[in-house]
Amino acid sequence: MPTHSVTTLTVQSVLFHNEPAAIERAARAIAVAAQHYLGATDTTDWSYRVGDCSAQPVLNAPAQKRVRALIEKAGGTFHYEFFAANLGSAEGHNRLAALGNETRLVILNPDAVLAPDTLGALALALEGERVGSVEARQVPLEHPKQYDPVSFETGWSSTACLMTTRAAFSAVGGFDSKNFFLYCDDVDYSWMLRLAGYRVLYAPWATLFHDKRLTVTGQWIASEAEHYYSALAAMVLAHKYGHPRRARQLERAFTRGNSLQVRAAAEFRRRRESGDLGLPISGGRKVAQFRKGLYAEHRF
Amino acid sequence: MPSIVSKPVSGAPGRGANSVPFLSVIMRTQARRLAAMRDALLSLAGQTDQDFELVVVLHANASAAEADFAAVRALVERYQPLYDREVRIVTATGGKRGHPLNVGVAEARGEYVCFFDDDDLLFGNWVESYRHIDAPGQLRRLSCAVQRVASEAWPGETGFRATTWPLAAYPETFSVVDHLGVNNTPFMCVAFPREFFFADGFRFDEQLDVCEDWDAILTGAVTRGVGSTAHLGAIYRMWSGVETSYSTHHRAEWQRSERRVIEKLNARPLRLAAGEAEALHQRLLFVEQAGGVRFMFSETGLRRPFRAVLRIVSPGIRLAVWLRNSARRIRHRLATRRG
Numbered sequence: 198m199p200t201h202s203v204t205t206l207t208v209q210s211v212l213f214h215n216e217p218a219a220i221e222r223a224a225r226a227i228a229v230a231a232q233h234y235l236g237a238t239d240t241t242d243w244s245y246r247v248g249d250c251s252a253q254p255v256l257n258a259p260a261q262k263r264v265r266a267l268i269e270k271a272g273g274t275f276h277y278e279f280f281a282a283n284l285g286s287a288e289g290h291n292r293l294a295a296l297g298n299e300t301r302l303v304i305l306n307p308d309a310v311l312a313p314d315t316l317g318a319l320a321l322a323l324e325g326e327r328v329g330s331v332e333a334r335q336v337p338l339e340h341p342k343q344y345d346p347v348s349f350e351t352g353w354s355s356t357a358c359l360m361t362t363r364a365a366f367s368a369v370g371g372f373d374s375k376n377f378f379l380y381c382d383d384v385d386y387s388w389m390l391r392l393a394g395y396r397v398l399y400a401p402w403a404t405l406f407h408d409k410r411l412t413v414t415g416q417w418i419a420s421e422a423e424h425y426y427s428a429l430a431a432m433v434l435a436h437k438y439g440h441p442r443r444a445r446q447l448e449r450a451f452t453r454g455n456s457l458q459v460r461a462a463a464e465f466r467r468r469r470e471s472g473d474l475g476l477p478i479s480g481g482r483k484v485a486q487f488r489k490g491l492y493a494e495h496r497f
Numbered sequence: 498m499p500s501i502v503s504k505p506v507s508g509a510p511g512r513g514a515n516s517v518p519f520l521s522v523i524m525r526t527q528a529r530r531l532a533a534m535r536d537a538l539l540s541l542a543g544q545t546d547q548d549f550e551l552v553v554v555l556h557a558n559a560s561a562a563e564a565d566f567a568a569v570r571a572l573v574e575r576y577q578p579l580y581d582r583e584v585r586i587v588t589a590t591g592g593k594r595g596h597p598l599n600v601g602v603a604e605a606r607g608e609y610v611c612f613f614d615d616d617d618l619l620f621g622n623w624v625e626s627y628r629h630i631d632a633p634g635q636l637r638r639l640s641c642a643v644q645r646v647a648s649e650a651w652p653g654e655t656g657f658r659a660t661t662w663p664l665a666a667y668p669e670t671f672s673v674v675d676h677l678g679v680n681n682t683p684f685m686c687v688a689f690p691r692e693f694f695f696a697d698g699f700r701f702d703e704q705l706d707v708c709e710d711w712d713a714i715l716t717g718a719v720t721r722g723v724g725s726t727a728h729l730g731a732i733y734r735m736w737s738g739v740e741t742s743y744s745t746h747h748r749a750e751w752q753r754s755e756r757r758v759i760e761k762l763n764a765r766p767l768r769l770a771a772g773e774a775e776a777l778h779q780r781l782l783f784v785e786q787a788g789g790v791r792f793m794f795s796e797t798g799l800r801r802p803f804r805a806v807l808r809i810v811s812p813g814i815r816l817a818v819w820l821r822n823s824a825r826r827i828r829h830r831l832a833t834r835r836g
Contacts, residue, residue: 337536411642415642497661
């Protein structure tokens, strides 16, 4: 177990059939950002942990060695764990977080490129009163959610790049991997933090490059997994946060939707009928927002 | 004479100093929007294809001095480790918008040369998309999205927030005929073969107040042709609440520059790509048909009474359009609720 310092940091990513070159590029950026972070804070220990949910390891031995060299040159330690199972994003991150006891966790998309100042900027914002998490702005496609232009509070935070405290993470039990495999585990995490009295912030001055693209007509490109898991998560969130009528409406609508939505509705029904959904949490309606298929007010 | 100081930034990790990059990226800056410049530098760091060199041109003039550029040098130094090749910083002193571009071109070593402003964004496949356009010796053109951005206060600096989704606002394909009317290609969405500068001898017209990009694109298009792809390669940011070329240059400067570009083009034979003859034919037909109603726009005996009638009926027309749009909105909302 690492020696506990005043503040310690871990950056963690979950892989699933990513391009190895993209992971190495991301690791280079993490190393650069960590060096700036060490210079700007009292942190002395940091680590980069990668959990691989792919069918075959994404990083072979030479690639792991190159990444380890980058991280160690920046004063950190590197840990690569091949899960040999598709655990999903939520459970993958829970397992990685359990490997250490660092006071700050950064949940990071595996192929995202951090800007050099991002970790330091997130850490500074995290020091605010009752702040549970701080989200970085994605480039080139910024998330359209609204945020307060003075306090920078927001309704929920994406885990494309999110810094959170171990205390907050533990207080809410980490990610709810029982209910969320992929997509909206971050919405749920944010709402749980807010229920526990934490503030959820957005720091647009802290950035990461998240390689998302648009169609030639400017439309978002959603994968089949996104369609399925987003639909399922929408129903689960509505149930968990005390909006049963909305959950029923969504289930009815998805039952008449495309094949992925029909599957999602069937899975939600199965969970409901088998009791797997559990009871709605107390006070959920105070934090949950459902706005025309969105979970917060959007700027655009 | 401009002063040019080449200063390699230390710490570049990667490619051999002698290997020719696929793309030279020229970024001129007056250090006005460092927060946006960080995004631009990050966009380059996120490219799937890292076979490019970056030349940052500090444009020193009445608006920007060496003191402003210290922050730019520090910024580039921080981002350098993210690139495979060494970033070079040069200074161009004085002159109009074309001058720093010429200074940057003189430094370019790549097979292609591109101009990326310090306040725009790139998608991750920008370099890769240029490489995949099969158009040897021609300009290579990508499509572009537009996003509105407004300034806002961030801790310790002036930041910004996006206020619209990136919209695919430009034509997917390149047309010389279209571009003769207006520039439909943001500058970072064109890559010029180096022969355009070093064999053909093109240099940016330093007498132009604006439209230096349009001048280059049109000249390249009619002399070398353009290969294009409909892929969105970049996001052009439209800024509000800050100084831009639209706010700092008067309409007269724009008109004067546009006139100069067209006059220069008029002095040379034009080359049109396949398919352009049909587009031109359709435009000319329209102009001929519109000639019948030209009286609305020219000083003839009918113009004034026509204008008077238009002034009387236009409020009614506006009311009718508003009612029609409101009805459409209500119908759409009802349809959405039912669905």
